[in-house]
Amino acid sequence: MLKTESLKYSYGNNQTFDFPDIHCDAGSKLLILGKSGIGKSTLLHILGGLIKPKGGNVYVDNKNLNSFSGAQLDKFRGANIGIIFQRNHFVRSLNVIENLLLTQKFSGEKTDRNEALHILDKLDLGHKIYNKTEDLSEGEKQRVTIARSVINKPKLILADEPSSALDDFNCEKVISLLEEQAQAINAALVVVTHDARLKDIIPNQIVLS
Amino acid sequence: MNLLKLAWRNVITNPLNLLLSVVLFALGIGLINFLLLLNDQLKDKFDKNLAEIDMVIGAKGSPLQMILCNMYHIDNPTGNISVKNAKPFLRPGHPLIKRSVPLSLGDSYKSFRIVGTNHSILELYNGEIAEGKLWTGGLEATIGAAVAEETGLSLGQQFVSSHGFDDELDMTHDHASFTVKGILKPTGSVLDQLILVPSAAIWEVHDHSEDELDVHGEAEEHAGHNHKGDEHHGHHHQEHDHSEHDHHHHGDHDHGGHHHEAHVHDNTIEDLLSHEDKEITSILVQFKSRTNFQALNMPRNINENTDLQAASPAIEINRLYSMIGVGTDAIRYLALLIAFVSGLSIFISLYKSMRERKYELSLMRVSGASRSNLLVLILLEGLILAVIGFVVGIVLSHVAMQIAGNVMSDTYRYQFVAWEMGKNELVLLGLSLVLGAVASIIPAIKAFKTDIHQTLSKG
Structure with a gap:
């Protein structure tokens, strides 16, 4: 499902990253560990097609991300890759369910309100669907973010430090939710983190150095 | 979404x-x-109120004021002119003039202006009667559509005019009350805002106010006045009052075929012209040809050679536009x-x-x-x-x-x-x-x- 070949990235002259090749099948999980500044977020952005690598290729669902033009890549990403960022951002003017529907809309899919309600229900957010996102607690925001990342049934889910702000209890809960949701749609789940707690949860690991 | x-x-x-x-x-x-x-x-x-009026003749003063007063009824008159001086422009048969309308201003009712004039004013603004009939003589009035609407005056009602245009000053003419004889259809022009009465009615109202003496007796002399075409008879009774009821005393003097009511002042141009001593405020003039050289020079000739003032509305209004501009x-x-x-x-x-x-x-x-x-x-x-x-x-x-x-x-x-x-x-x-x-x-x-x-x- 996800495959990379000799990815490289550099910021100016002083920082050059050479990333190990990555492979992750549909329905399986991969943990990418590394210290701060090692290029974890950069790698995740390359995998998600947010930036183009300076060298190498990324294949998602057997399609080379390099082969897409800008708008095509946006569409492909919207439909096939769900991304969870370190911090939770939402479209502020919209309520919880509208944020999900907008995500559906931008991916080019038909908006399916029932699907969105179903996912929010599963994530225990059924009573918050009309809330403004800024009124939610951190835990709820995290769950909405997860809901948003799976709403389009992507083939690949990328999570950037999903647990760094959470205590042990919530950390475990969020990761298991994420696993559940990825499992349910048979998506490959790639988690990038420096959080050592996750080592015991996701056995399949790559360490950046 | x-x-x-x-x-x-x-x-x-x-x-x-x-x-x-x-x-x-x-x-x-x-x-x-x-x-x-x-x-x-x-x-x-x-533009609507320009009404194809080519020239306004009135008393010397500000030409713009004269235009605003006599065509738009939004300023005070520059003064009055005597019928004698106005006569050449009012007399039928002027080679250059198609239509001339005499106006006598000075009174109002509830701040609507009363205009002494004859029926030719209707032709300027395409006025038509909606109810009743046109004013003919005596103290008859035909009122514009807006006047009727705002004052609530209706056919047969009487109203007392006041002197000047400002309703707040108490200058009512106690004696004379006009009777509404007709109401005009709306025209969208200034005509809607006017109360039209015979030219002579203005004199009557004012003679009463200025001279409280009852001169019925003497009035007999002038009252048999329907000497049509006799331009000189006017001076015989300069001092005299022209009120309607005078004529009940002098049936014998009546000239054949004329009804009492009608002949007091029948509001014809001839009647007006026969009173050289009287005054009017202005004359609205339409030329036969707007391109005629002589016609175009007429205002200048009048201004240079007479005591009257003549002005072209188009020129004055353009001047106004450029000032307001x-x-x-x-x-x-x-x-x-x-x-x-x-x-x-x-x-x-x-x-x-x-x-x-x-x-x-x-x-x-x-x-x-x-x-x-x-x-x-x-x-x-x-x-x-x-x-x-x-x-x-x-x-x-x-x-x-x-x-x-x-x-x-x-x-x-x-x-x-x-x-x-x-x-x-x-x-x-x-x-x-x-x-x-x-x-x-x-x-x-x-x-x-x-x-x-x-x-x-x-x-």
């Missing part, structure tokens, strides 16, 4: 920004449209300035929100939105602000027109139309859209260029 709906939600999510942008935009558009409405209507009024230009620049500032406020509010919204914009990109989607989204937000501002501004301008119309209809003798769509409003809509687009293009380009990697790495 499409882009338009999203843009709308984004616009209303920050009510204070929305309010500021809309208020400024509405002020600019509203002020511009109000000026255009006012300008159109005033121009329309002035300076003021309206200033307001127009002010309105454009406000429109510019309102565009600027939309720009600033959108630009500022770009900074606050860069994460959510990046997020939309992650969800599959293209750069162009974001560009369109921000443009739509600017356009929505502009359209709301436009709509509010147009409504404001009509409200202002309504208020101004109420205030000015008395002063300007004109019913303003407040709720009719101005012909420039579509142009203004176009202008608003352009302004909204221009104001939002830079923020939109900024959204287009958002570096999602940079933004989300920092977030």
Whole structure:
């Protein structure tokens, strides 16, 4: 499902990253560990097609991300890759369910309100669907973010430090939710983190150095 | 959830920004449209009331004042002229003059002007009778449509005129009360605002006021006055009063075929001309040919060779336009300035929100939105602000027109139309859209260029 070949990235002259090749099948999980500044977020952005690598290729669902033009890549990403960022951002003017529907809309899919309600229900957010996102607690925001990342049934889910702000209890809960949701749609789940707690949860690991 | 709906939600999510942008935009558009409405209507009024009048003759003074007074009924008379001096222009058969209408001003009822004149005034303004009949003699009045509506006067009712044009001064002519004999159809011209009475009625009312003596006895001499064509008989009874009831005493003097009521003053031009000692205020003149050289020189000849003053309405009104023009230009620049500032406020509010919204914009990109989607989204937000501002501004301008119309209809003798769509409003809509687009293009380009990697790495 996800495959990379000799990815490289550099910021100016002083920082050059050479990333190990990555492979992750549909329905399986991969943990990418590394210290701060090692290029974890950069790698995740390359995998998600947010930036183009300076060298190498990324294949998602057997399609080379390099082969897409800008708008095509946006569409492909919207439909096939769900991304969870370190911090939770939402479209502020919209309520919880509208944020999900907008995500559906931008991916080019038909908006399916029932699907969105179903996912929010599963994530225990059924009573918050009309809330403004800024009124939610951190835990709820995290769950909405997860809901948003799976709403389009992507083939690949990328999570950037999903647990760094959470205590042990919530950390475990969020990761298991994420696993559940990825499992349910048979998506490959790639988690990038420096959080050592996750080592015991996701056995399949790559360490950046 | 499409882009338009999203843009709308984004616009209303920050009510204070929305309010500021809309208020400024509405002020600019509203002020511009109000000026255009006012300008159109005033121009329309002035043009309608030009009534193809080529020349106004009156007493020496300000020509503009004379025009405003006698054609628009919004200023005081420059004075009066004697029938004797006016005679050459009123007498039928002048080679250059197609139509001349004598006017006697000076009285009013509830601030509507009473105009002593004959039926030829109706031809100037295409006046037609709606109810009753036209004024003929004595103290008969035919009133304009607006007069009837505003004063509530109806057929057969009597009213007492007051001296001058200001209703607040208590200068009622106690003796003479006019009787409403007819009501005119609305014409859209100043005619709607006038009370038309026989020329002689003005003299009668004033003779009473000026000389309280009852001179019925002596009046007999002049009362057998229907010496049509006898231009000299007038001086025999200069001092005499012309009131209607005089004639009950002198049936014997009556000349064959004339009815008592009718012959007192039958309001014919001949009757008017026979009273050389009397005064009128002005004459409205239409030439036979507007291009005739002699006709065009007539005002100058009159001004140079007589004690009268003649003026061309077209010239004077153009002079007025150019004088007022300076003021309206200033307001127009002010309105454009406000429109510019309102565009600027939309720009600033959108630009500022770009900074606050860069994460959510990046997020939309992650969800599959293209750069162009974001560009369109921000443009739509600017356009929505502009359209709301436009709509509010147009409504404001009509409200202002309504208020101004109420205030000015008395002063300007004109019913303003407040709720009719101005012909420039579509142009203004176009202008608003352009302004909204221009104001939002830079923020939109900024959204287009958002570096999602940079933004989300920092977030």
